[in-house]
Amino acid sequence: MKTSLVLTVIGPDKPGLVELLSQTIAAHQGNWLESGMSRLAGKFAGILITEVPEGQVEALTAELTALQEKGLKVVAERTSEPEVVSDQQRFTLELVGHDKPGIVREISQALAERKVNVERLNTELVSGSMSAELLFKADADLSVATNADLDELQGALEDIASDLMVDIILKN
Missing domain, CATH: 3.30.70.260 (ACT domain)
Incomplete structure (x- = not known):
């Protein structure tokens, strides 16, 4: 079973932050689905949705939290598929x-x-x-x-x- 996580990320902008984030997600069999990221006032800031096997959620979340030591603060929130509103x-x-x-x-x-x-x-x-x-x-x-x-x-x-x-x- 797959679990969706919404990740918010922020840190001082420097080359390699997207690669660091993508490698961490991939190491836990995660799939990068959607994202929006920008450089704002010298900071790298973004939000993304990733999907990972349920058994990898805790390990991925712990490793994402540990990225703060490398200057990237990541907050992970579990999410469910939004209900479709037709009207x-x-x-x-x-x-x-x-x-x-x-x-x-x-x-x-x-x-x-x-x-x-x-x-x-x-x-x-x-x-x-x-x-x-x-x-x-x-x-x-x-x-x-x-x-x-x-x-x-x-x-x-x-x-x-x-x-x-x-x-x-x-x-x-």
Whole structure:
């Protein structure tokens, strides 16, 4: 029987961290399924799903914990397959505007109030093409019940966009 583990990893960025992690998983007959990893502020940070034989879970977890001695902190959580929700509609959100505190807070609050689930969120700061000012960019995959009022959500996001002076686009 296979067990799924969600691993979160963080440590000072340096060459070989993915190889160290993959070798540790492979040594316990693990299968690397999905991951998202980035270099952020000099740190290597990521999350991944691995599947291992039940009999290897404790040994793998212990070896992953021991990687902290090599600078990589790993937290392992058992998981089960998520239940499939069929009455959901999925869409994306794209946002761009001058960087300022509170953008993520305002948008996430509006989404949470309408029971919109954020399934993936990527944000970045980039230089504006016409100026040296920093632009905040975000893109997100979202889901919500099929009976949700998307027009009301769009209106609420447009109000926030106007207040924050950002552009927001929702796409199905």
